[in-house]
Amino acid sequence: MTKNRKMQNSHHGRRRSWTLIAVPYLWLSIFFLLPFLIVLKISFSEQVLSIPPYAPQMDWSAGWDGFKAMVSHWSLDNYLWLTEDELYLSAYLSSLKIAAIATILTLLIGYPMAYSMAKAPKGLQPLLLVMVILPFWTSFLIRVYAWIGILKNEGLLNQFLQMLGVIDEPLIILNTNIAVYIGIVYSYLPFMVLPLYATLEKLDNTLIEASQDLGCPPSKTFWRVTFPLSKPGIIAGCFLVFIPAVGEFVIPDILGGSETLMIGKTLWVEFFSNRDWPLASAVAVVLLVILIIPILLFQRHQRKSGEVLT
């Protein structure tokens, strides 16, 4: 009797947990998977002067035959073109490079921040957390624009440095890659700090004590215990910064110069200036594939060593 009821309960519970999972998956299918499939479909088309500016179109009145006709006209020309014009390859590589350097810079700045937050008195920590999140309360675009006022030749930074007498000539920062790095580090810092803080905060302090007890001075304890145990936070933070930074468009557009080559900008030009939707879609699809590979590798690595750190 009791066994029966238990089985029913678990049955009931399983159904409930399925509905719980189904809701976000439905959401993701409608608002992520479906648009992606549309983009994928467009990337197989070719540019034409019409509205919408690509062909072939699906002939809905012809039904299944219409679909077959559309598929028969699909081609991989756009992808081939991406390999033929060097611009795209260098834009991808430059994006990856800028994103990678910016991620490392964010880690170097974010780690000490997260570490000191985790070490701060318990009562102070919620306030420090709010301060990290506070910039989100202002529009991202406005915050990036504000950097123009700081970085331009007669901007706040140059005025300040000239006032101190550190420099005679204004530093040219705006419209260079340096401004892009500053923009990315500034904008994505919370995404690095928060997962790092979450990992460091729950790090068992007795492990630190055990390390010191066994003869490790505090600095060595950091490298032998704290740092390796914060690896999940480091990886999570780096992914959260690196992935959106690769496709970043706003920051290089506003703060970067003509030398700044990033795939997000290239995509924008193809889409809006050249109105080449099929090629822009191909650029987007390749970008997604480039980003998915490291994520999948990472997830496999996590699964293998996952239980170790819990």
Add this chain to the structure above:
Amino acid sequence: MAKKPLGPVRRAFAPWENPEQQPFIEFRNVTKRFGSFVAVDQLSLKIYQREFHALLGGSGCGKTTLMRMLAGFETPTEGQIFLDGQEITRIPPHRRPVNMMFQSYALFPHLNVEKNIAFGLKQDNLPRSDIKRRVDEMLALVKLEAFAKRKPHQLSGGQRQRVALARSLAKRPKVLLLDEPLAALDKKLREETQIELMNLQEELRMTFLIVTHDQEEAMNLADRISVMNSGHILQVATPGEIYEQPVSRYVADFIGDINFFECKVTGCRPQNGGASITLHSEELGNEIKVKAGHPRMIGDAVTFAIRPEKMRISFEKPLDPSLNTIKGEVWDIAYLGDVSIYHIKVSQGHIVRTIVANTTRLVERPISWEDKVWLSFDAEAGVILSQ
């Protein structure tokens, strides 16, 4: 000192009885305050080389703080700590020749068993072959050779406990600190590990300091026990002395089971270097004859304490006039298998607990509920406490 109730006790190891002996660890007037809370209050304690010493007390008594000050995790607010003749009061933990086994074991989750044990050795810049040899030695000592490559999460609680022990012993510290080391183990494993710990301490000839709230563990393991309460040490003595000659009501009550009777001193005369004292207890409505270590003032209010197993129970009043006898009625019997605890209601409604060993397999007890019985004990069976 008074004649010991147990008669002469043979002791192979008792450096604390020799006033010439230098202590190995010494706390001198140590006070530790956290804000306005005084965790350890003007405490002095001497521990000797190769001693197995237990700090025993309830939670918040200051025992853990005392140990953490020896490890270096806390700095005393006042006072000094010496180890092997050297002051270590302000030396950071990583430069103290002391290792600790943590209550939570604090094994490094990212390192396997071998690397956990080698952690402290690597810090000493020993040649790799030496480290390897020492790690193997330690693995053999705790019988975990087969688990060298496992990560801590792949081990059982008992195995983790042994890795923690091996790691804290690997550097051959001058003192091993054990913070509630067996609290997470089940009863049977705990008893086995206690024996292993004692053997280990004898074999390695090291000084062990254990913090525990479990009086049985302290009694079983330690050469001497410090009973602590609210930042003070109430008594430092061997387990036998603590049990048979507690200095205060708190100590008597904390260790084992005991009956207390509030009494007044009605008579006192010297006898064999001690004193023969007569007490009157309102609760019992009885006189109690006690052989005590030192005399008491007539009229003083004192507490008479007697352990349940020191009393006998019978239908007839014992004839021996030197025995104390109390009349009562069996109120309740708790059968525990090896022994039964009899709750005897004496006059005035006071309940006295006494233990009777179940030496026969009789299911039918000779003494049963509501029987009128006599409790008896000799003049040396209990102690007089001031508080």
